[in-house]
Amino acid sequence: MAQQDSSLSAGVPELLILKLLQDQEMYGYEIVQAISDRTAAALTPGEGVVYPVLHGLEKDGALKSRRKTVNGRSRVYYTLTAKGAKRLSHLSQSWNTLNDAVQAVMGARAHAV
Amino acid sequence: MAQQDSSLSAGVPELLILKLLQDQEMYGYEIVQAISDRTAAALTPGEGVVYPVLHGLEKDGALKSRRKTVNGRSRVYYTLTAKGAKRLSHLSQSWNTLNDAVQAVMGARAHAV
């Protein structure tokens, strides 16, 4: 049973992966490092997280992949499909709603103390 | 094995419950509705979520409980311990870090200025 919309299971890795792939074509190993880099290592989902998400998204038609060999290395590049774009905007929306709700209870203050 | 700190498993219900109990003594059933109320029904963790969290927190010494009968109804009121307060500030911090990291990847859109 596909998970509900208002789920508390964040699905953050999926969100980030979709976003990265919206901006540019990338391959799995690259994504793992990109997330770590762009979040200043605050988030470091490993390969054990990223690859399964990638496979799941492709299976659902949210991503398309193609093999490419660079410097004798075989890489699997992923790109966003229309369905994936929809899923991204949707997930992104959910994240904002969740965050707003949390802030509402926590005192609704902007961070940065 | 107790979960890591930088976990992506949000633990939002726990965070909200701790926050509510920091502000005032409450009982389970009340908490369920308070979350729904204060988030304009954006979040509605049911009793199946709240009670187990409550029990877990108490077991860990983050909460203290006392039975009280009001209008012939038996309620279990919870309050925050020092340990719970620590856990709250900690979890709250984690949430902000997580949110910042997500925003960093998503484009760092300013929320409500």
Next chain:
DNA sequence: CACCATACCTTGGGGTCCGAGGTATAGGGT
């Protein structure tokens, strides 16, 4: 007296995340 709201609780299952491990190639150091 039936029904709903209150108030507590547990169980079963699905989803998410993670560390650990497995395979293979390219390149640098020794």
Next chain:
DNA sequence: ACCCTATACCTCGGACCCCAAGGTATGGTG
């Protein structure tokens, strides 16, 4: 030559989180 690291793919087992559904009991209302 050889090893070690980085690159690049992958899967598995388990831990944890969340949820819907159901179970028990009492008070108030129609």
